[in-house]
Amino acid sequence: MRRAPVIVLDNGASSIKVGATTSPEDVRIVTNAIVRSKGDKITYFGHEFDACKDFSSLHFRLPFEKGYLVDWDAQKAIWDGIFSDQVLNIDTAGTSLLITEPYFNLTNIQEVYDQFVFEEYEFQSYFCLPPAALIPHGQLFSVPGLPKPECMLVVDAGFSFTHIVPIIGGSVIWSAVKRIDVGGKLLTNHLKELVSFRQWNMMEETYIVNDVKEKCCYVSTQFSADLETCRSDKSRNSIIQEYVLPDFSRNRQGYIRQPDGPRMEDEQILCMGNERFSIPEVMFCPDLIRLHQAGIGEAIVQSINLLPEDLQGMFWANIGLIGGSTLFQGFAARLMAELRPCAPSDSEIKIYESKNAITEAYYSAMALAATSAFTNVAVTRAEYLEGGSGYCRRKFGTDYERGGNEEVARTPPPSAPGKVRTRTVSAMKRR
């Protein structure tokens, strides 16, 4: 019997990474937002944003708040577009789904995921895990000639927050997962604030400032020295960069001017000095914005200290980076510099950088979806109608309130759930 195709949908708070097992390499990156452009007075839903040409004063309506899905109206509008003939062109009822959810997703939100998947879109079966939990299926930690490590520590620095996720034998150790409430969204807002106070008022220009952040910012390995460099000569130093702001009347994108690049008469320049490295610095020192949480380096130490002592050395040696906010130049070098003094002197530290940190979880998920193992871990529509959301969570191993459970995701499914069990409210409502 032919298996139904599987849609892999990494549902990020900033972008959705989506594709199907029918053409696994073909990943679509879709803005997870409803964007209203003041310039051309058009509202773009998700994938339609690719057609937007005027990026001034964009207004974003994001389905996610603080990293969790709260605006289902917006999310449905964007998903509908993805499933339609404009993107994937699939019949959801004849398809299975592998979707990601945030770490420690709340039970009351998980129920709505289940309802959408089975009651609205009527997928045949579905599997739902946080992004880092899919990484063991992918290639992030693979070294030619060696088996994949048993223990890995995934650092997922995304749009809403940063998580440190230890994994043993393919299962997340939830009791040692740590979260830092700093992600790309906060960094962009922070940069917006700084440049608006110091140079141009760009508070309305989230999109442009985000581009400035992605192009100019880097993680410093010598923060103090770089600060001094920027102070010693304010207009001419090795760090300062000139970002030429986009000019939408001429349809010109923003870019970094090379030191000897041509100057146009009417161009507007944004000077990036210590902002280049003090913005990403917040990930390593959230205290800079008075967020009293440890930075990434120290949070990794906190996480590893919660793991079995005899395995800790394996985690030091297998740290992997995923998520868009790990893409800042110098991220891994800085993390290494922070971790070295914290690790026992005899431990090896190795940091695995992804070739594409944004789609790493997508491809890992795709690797799982393409095998028959997917059928074993997924919940079918019939199982959901019988057992409700509670059944889904037990099978996925993401019932956090009952301790998450570490082995469930890999065990073969129990035979038909025929026993008497308390049905969830949503299952009751069906009949």
Add this chain to the structure above:
Amino acid sequence: MPRRQPIRKAQESQPLDAETIAKRTKRHLDELERSNYAEPSSSYLGMEDEDDQAGKSAKGRARQTVSDKRRLSGPSAKGKKANMNIRTAILYRKNFATLVEESGLANLPSSIPTYLTAAAAPPKEPTRALCTVCGYWGNYKCRKCAMPFCGLDCRSVHDETRCERRVI
């Protein structure tokens, strides 16, 4: 010998209490989480954050949704109406704080790892502050609002433009 201080208005030398400063810090961190974080002034122009409005209804009007107004085609496009669960989720949006409260996480024993317990603990060592005006080390703090600055020049900019507005 007492240091010479410039003459300042009496109320200016009143430092804010720790509670107010903590409240402002919290407010600022919330602002940094907003999707369309702009100066408060923008709301006067009727461009309020839609985040706060989505799902709400004006008096006497039906709730506005965007998802069922789309005309899409494709194999899964269908005319049937969504069931109650889906309608509820679409129409009645709850913010994250409400969802956390309703999920009852706070009542669980602390041995169970949840969203609330997963937050990284505070750093062992405090970080040096940065000047809120120029970004250099901020070794001094405004007596009134506790925002850091690096020297006299930046202090005067701070006093003129930012003092009272918020604490980083």
